[in-house]
Amino acid sequence: MTDYLLILVSTILVNNFVLVQFLGLCPFMGVSNKLETAIGMGAATTFVLTLASVCSYLVYTYLLIPLDLAYLKTISFIMVIAVVVGFTEMAIRKTSPLLYRVLGIFLPLITTNCAVLGVALLNIKRDNSLVESILYGFGAAVGFSLVMVLFAALRERVAVADVPKPFQGSAIAMLTAGLMSLAFLGFTGLVSI
């Protein structure tokens, strides 16, 4: 039980996928202009990451290993992720047309979010069990959503702040992201697994 809790704390805070491992930076910079969009993106990515983590674990353990085809893991994980994203896209289009329109191109681009493939591959590398894989994927997604929401809130305040001209736009966003990353380094040593 403690192990599971440690996995969650580790993925959400200590080894945060965006700010410490620098995975999934594209949506982090691209969809964080408005708080609502960031929350929507976080929710969609959480769903995709958790599901893709489970599916890729199942494919690896019950298909690739018995058939001695472990070297096919990257290509089959990419297939798994593409399917999960396609499924999510259809579900969102049905349930929330507005979110579908607001997320736009970034929704199908979850496919190329390296955090998703990263989690699937890291699950294999760390020899995670099924439950651990679920928690690892879920924790990574919660960490991703957390920094998305924090960063979007910061950017909304920065947008109305009196920023010097050379720093306006992406420059101040990059600086903010860097400072957030430094802040998250403070969690190092909180847990070690």
Added chain:
Amino acid sequence: MSAALWTIVIAVGLLAVLAVIFGAVLGFAAIRFKVEGNPIVDQINNLLPQTQCGQCGYPGCKPYAEAIAGGEKINKCPPGGEGTIQSLADLLGVEPEPLDAEHGAEKAVPTVAFIREDECIGCTKCIQACPVDAILGAAKQMHTVIADECTGCDLCVEPCPVDCIDMIPVSVDKSNWYWQAPTSGVELIATDRHHHLAGDAA
């Protein structure tokens, strides 16, 4: 068959089986989550003024709503004016833009068409021009405008051969003042809307 060849066959076969399974999942999802029409078009259409005047360059409000959903600019509706542009911008999450002057200017006061009935020759040309069927009449008979249905789009003025149609500003007085209800969400034709709201106010 050599062992190396056998490995390749298994690998390709596995990927093919995975592809078939995933294809089936996506195919199921496509049917399960099928979207009837485009719901965003209806939301846009509700914000447009429904004058059906065609000043935006589209045959009516619904086609313009479809075009907006497809990425058309939101500032081409003179009857709606700044208010419509603002609410469209809020709905779609884009920046509001000033009204495109190419498609006409916003009217300061709403107007309604009025036919000077003794001059009307009964040619029916204005009836054919009216996008909302607000003109009553028949060939060689005098025509008249149902003021409640008229959206003030000016389209009937041009075809009239004897120039007997005036656009009169609608002034608010005791006979036509009605309580401005918050959006009811109920689809009514224009005539019903007035009676409905007058009933509410009373």
